[in-house]
Amino acid sequence: MPNLKDLKNRIESVKSTRKITKAMQMVAAAKLRRAQEAAEAGRPYAERMNAVMANLSGAAAGSDSAPKLLAGSGDDKVHLLVVATAERGLCGGFNSSIVKLARAKAQELISTGKTVKILTVGKKGREQMKRDFSDLMIDHVDLSEVKKVGYVNAHAIATDIVNRFNAGEFDVATIFFNQFVSVINQVPTAQQLIPASFEQQENVETPFYEYEPSEEEILTDLLPRALSTQVFTALLENGASEQGARMSAMDNATRNAGEMIDKLTIVYNRSRQAAITNELIEIISGAEAL
């Protein structure tokens, strides 16, 4: 029979764990709201940018003078995988799901004879990717000091990617992140950055624009910015997803702790009752013997 004292300690410890997970859940809920607002605020810019780029790139694709960022380097031997994850753990399967997708992609590319390079954003992704691909990691972006991910951070990452591309370090770049759907649902997503791809929106009538300077020059100017915007959108989605995932993970943890406390309390009460019954039996049989 478990010792009463031990049981009591055990219950106390689970209770404080529950308190912590509950607090984390509430913090995540508050952060989630802020992250969602940020994602919401960034949407008009991203959508507009995408619409214009889709329009411009649709016209430029196929022509020989298309910028390299759009047309690609004409090869697809070397792939750069940008793995964007969180800086912290304790958020359910958030980090693992991104890494899982990236790992599958990397293995697929390697098996078809391509060269893979990996750039990680966020500490957790680096730790997990290192296990399998430590020799493929080329760089890491640390955002742990950044309180609120801003466009500046995304711009720095995008600039780095473009510079590497211009230096001929890779042919194709893909970013991996979690698309926020709801608090309990985040979809790991892979998006191709270079050569740039823009979703053509349907049923949108585009007026016949006059361009100044020429269409190609506008395209050359806007492509790096569009890239930064895509990275920024990915980081914002990731931020909201992380908080959502942490919130539901901590909600589960709180509930499990509650169940555990209930079970332990029952065991504790039974043992206490048994001890009392035992003592009574001893007293009664003692009295009878007299």
Place this chain on the structure above:
Amino acid sequence: MATIQFDLVSPERKLASLDATEIQIPGADGDFTAMADHAPFLTTLRPGVLRVKAGNDVTEYVVTGGFVEISGTAASVLAENAMPKGEVTREIIDGFIAEATAAAETAPSEEIDMANKRVADTKALLDII
């Protein structure tokens, strides 16, 4: 007086959305003013000052790279950095200049002219504060 729907958005937030009578925009190839029924027009921005006039109210914003999309009824300015002119300080502009200079140094040869122009335009911002 006819008005034109004006939106100013940066990647992080929407700065303004209003009905304006005229908007003076620093386009890549020179300043121009957009009013209602402007022909559909798309141009990139150079670092400069954007002036929005709604009736008698004039608001000024400092914008750096991005683009403007104008249709007959609406003008959308998508600026990478945009802020009300009053909030701009010397340090902020110094930051822009440093960034433009760094970009010019790493720019591939075919884009070097564009990058240098950006540096010059950014430096011109110093005069307005």
